[in-house]
Amino acid sequence: MNRPSPAPARPDRAPAARQAGFTLIEVMVVVVILAILATIVAPKVMGRPDEARIAKAKQDLAAIENALNLYKLDNFRYPTTDEGLDALVHKPENAPNWKDGGYLSRAPKDPWGRPYLFLNPGTHGKIDIFTLGADGVEGGKEADADLGNWNLE
Numbered sequence: 001m002n003r004p005s006p007a008p009a010r011p012d013r014a015p016a017a018r019q020a021g022f023t024l025i026e027v028m029v030v031v032v033i034l035a036i037l038a039t040i041v042a043p044k045v046m047g048r049p050d051e052a053r054i055a056k057a058k059q060d061l062a063a064i065e066n067a068l069n070l071y072k073l074d075n076f077r078y079p080t081t082d083e084g085l086d087a088l089v090h091k092p093e094n095a096p097n098w099k100d101g102g103y104l105s106r107a108p109k110d111p112w113g114r115p116y117l118f119l120n121p122g123t124h125g126k127i128d129i130f131t132l133g134a135d136g137v138e139g140g141k142e143a144d145a146d147l148g149n150w151n152l153e
Contacts, residue, residue, distance in 0.1 A: 088103040
């Protein structure tokens, strides 16, 4: 009697013994390590919210300045003070070469929730982009200090 030959092994299925995965113990070890790292790192990071906001404001100012420079390359001028930074998001009337989609995706706000301020001509340079800091009042020290494109480091 002829026996049928065994079916060929399917290449898309690996034998059960070769399947890889993580055991519950391995997963628990990773979770414990992450928890230990979080208890060490979190207090150091959470204790510096003002420093984080200042760093964020500096990054925003640099990005806005770059967007304004691109606007100027396309339109041969910076937006006016009246047009403001909104000219980077919505096309002003007198910007014939304004880039479709704008230069920023939305009107920028500082880390304290207020819009960034813009002057053209500026008092510190050709243009001034700035925030009044945490207190929202001119002047101040540390987190309350004014930050502008003229004092980025």
